[in-house]
Amino acid sequence: MQKSIDPAEGIMTVKILPGEFYVTKDNERIETILGSCIAACVRDPIAGLGGMNHFMLPVDKKASGAGELSDANRYGNYAMENLVNALLSKGARRERLEFKLFGGGRIMASMTNIGWYNIGFAFDYIYTEGFKIVAQDIGDVYPRKVIYYPNSGRARVRRLNKMHNESLAAQENQYIHNIESKPVEGDVELF
Template sequence: MSIQPSGLLAKPVTRITVMQGQALVSAGPRVELTTVLGSCVATCLFDPEVELGGMNHFLLAEPPAAQKAMGVDEHYGVYLMEVLINQMLAHGASKSRLRAHLYGGANLHANMARIGTANAEFARSFLQRERIPLIKEDLGGTQARRVDFRPASGQVRCRMVANDMAPEPQPIQRPAAQRGEVELF
């Protein structure tokens, strides 16, 4: 009879990076969603009954008022929060069982707009409006964070990292205005 060390029997974890502008959901017991945040915010949602979770990563809370009339922009928190909740519901979660964690929202540069603070405030108020309990948060400050989330168990590890590890905010690309020739009659 041979005895194998327990470490040899463990299956590897599949790490999936959640990029700016994404929302991903999984029930895989060996899946870990991961992201690095500066001023961005990541929301981790979890339904303990169906062992399902998901994460989003948004750069800005809401588009400027003038831009809202142009339609939905998938890069903003107001859209990505809805996408994450809807993906969770589509995979069997119940809104009444959802629990949330929030991470990020740092203000990395002292002389710049406090985008991180605005993102954090938006995320908190969104969860409150939707009546989703906020179980844990690590928001604000001046340092970047790395977040590793196991969606099937709801476990999260958040640690500070060097600010240069946070992705540079990607400008939000909007389609060019349609311009064509006009023929007058």
């Protein structure tokens, strides 16, 4: 996670990578770049609190109910629970949470369609938990840059052109290879 002041807007910008999430009540923006990954932007509009996660794979099929935060968040089942729990612990109310979903693109025809599995997981999670989706930009063939302002709930999405696809696909493939070979350890409770 990188933090810096955006010169154009003059506010703190937090850049998150796959397997990370960030929650804030401050006047900040959170941004990430997505290919087949999903980012959920979640907000309690009354509490003025929100956050974003970025996950690469839908579920850890070998989950034993525990995972080190940074490693576990590579999977949607951990990333969603950890983001929601962090919001609730800072004062958000479950019944007021609003979700915006982004990503899940099939950025290379030769790649598996992991983006659709990610999208399916995200919708299943949100509907099973009784949350509401207020906006989305998912699927298709584009990588995306997402900028989210948790205080206001505003989200900006820029669909990136195809010249970025090959480098993003290579990064995603390397990330998948790395996370599949690394065990998930630690203390995270799923419920």
